Amino acid sequence: MAFVIDGKEAAASVISAVTEASVSLEGKTGIKPGLAVVIVGEDPASHAYVNSKGKMAKQCGFNSIQHTLPEETTQEELQALVDTLNADLAVHGILVQLPLPKHFDSDAIIQSILPEKDVDGLNIANAGKIATGDLDTGLISCTPAGSMLLVKRVHGEDLSGLNAVVIGRSNLFGKPMGLLLLAANATVTMAHSRTKDLASVCRNADILVAAVGRAEMVKRDWVKPGATVIDVGINRVPAPEKGEGKTKLVGDVAFVEASEVAASITPVPGGVGPMTIAMLMANTVIAAHRACSLPVPKF
Numbered sequence: 001m002a003f004v005i006d007g008k009e010a011a012a013s014v015i016s017a018v019t020e021a022s023v024s025l026e027g028k029t030g031i032k033p034g035l036a037v038v039i040v041g042e043d044p045a046s047h048a049y050v051n052s053k054g055k056m057a058k059q060c061g062f063n064s065i066q067h068t069l070p071e072e073t074t075q076e077e078l079q080a081l082v083d084t085l086n087a088d089l090a091v092h093g094i095l096v097q098l099p100l101p102k103h104f105d106s107d108a109i110i111q112s113i114l115p116e117k118d119v120d121g122l123n124i125a126n127a128g129k130i131a132t133g134d135l136d137t138g139l140i141s142c143t144p145a146g147s148m149l150l151v152k153r154v155h156g157e158d159l160s161g162l163n164a165v166v167i168g169r170s171n172l173f174g175k176p177m178g179l180l181l182l183a184a185n186a187t188v189t190m191a192h193s194r195t196k197d198l199a200s201v202c203r204n205a206d207i208l209v210a211a212v213g214r215a216e217m218v219k220r221d222w223v224k225p226g227a228t229v230i231d232v233g234i235n236r237v238p239a240p241e242k243g244e245g246k247t248k249l250v251g252d253v254a255f256v257e258a259s260e261v262a263a264s265i266t267p268v269p270g271g272v273g274p275m276t277i278a279m280l281m282a283n284t285v286i287a288a289h290r291a292c293s294l295p296v297p298k299f
């Protein structure tokens with residue numbers, strides 16, 4: 001059976017280092033890292049994530065600011081809020097919770113966040129830095145950064161000689177994840193819905209990263225014996241075994257089957273998910289250090 005990579009424990013250790021850096025920054029400068037989280041509309045899952053971010057920010061000693069806007073907010077109103085937060089010197093990190101309601105041009109909003117405050121790492125300037133191999137001066141998007149931290153816990157910093165396959169090519173995850181694996185010297189294949197014989201491509205992976213958004217799509221025979229499997233999927237599916245109408249979370253990997261073949265694997269829940277919020281806190285404390293012209297902590 002595979003070793004289960006504990007994302008909660010890894011996230012707790014990042015949070016403890018972030019808290020130490022935040023307390024030390026405040027001690028030196030009197031400045032607390034400021035994180036502004038903006039949410040528009042009523043989506044309950046998004047509200048739950050935003051509440052967790054607010055709680056975690058407070059736990060890290062940050063100044064946590066939440067802006068909750070109604071569903072009928074216009075593009076111009078949201079843009080005006082982002083512009084105000086961009087200009088606010090007490091705000092070091094800005095995050096707009098996604099997805100935004102359908103009437104928004106999300107990309108225009110995300111791209112208008114100042115790159116140095118873009119703690120989600122979704123801005124073209126930050127994405128471009130990863131693409132050019134500069135991992136030190138920008139902000140790296142949280143889920144890929146957290147996934148890499150878990151990969152490095154297993155394999156160390158240098159992935160030379162290892163084949164990595166990323167299933168999924170989104171701007172939010174797949175592309176930056178592929179680039180981070182490449183920057184760590186892995187030989188990277190980006191696979192997606194149009195890839196021919198996906199199962200055999202995946203079977204070649206020493207590191208298999210699944211981000212397809214389809215419940216338990218990656219089966220036992222997709223996994224190379226001894227591989228490391230990182231499951232980025234969060235899918236809510238019916239769980240009749242828990243009672244009528246009940247649901248449960250599963251990843252993009254059939255966990256039990258894959259665990260019989262892999263050497264290490266992340267669970268869902270409790271794997272990559274908690275790392276997303278931990279890396280958001282890490283990016284905020286990094287942004288605050290840069291704003292104070294102090295050397296940035298490493299996580």
Ligand SMILES: Nc1nc2c(c(=O)[nH]1)N[C@@H](CN(C=O)c1ccc(C(=O)N[C@@H](CCC(=O)O)C(=O)O)cc1)CN2
Pocket residue numbers: 049095096097098099120142143234249268269270271272273274275276277
């Ligand atoms: N602006 C952003 N929007 C969204 C992001 C993001 O990174 N930035 N990611 C997701 C949602 N998300 C954070 O916002 C997020 C999703 C899941 C988890 C998590 O810890 N999941 C747990 C399970 C939680 C549960 O029981 O429901 C786990 O996997 O263990 C954290 C953050 C979309 N929007």
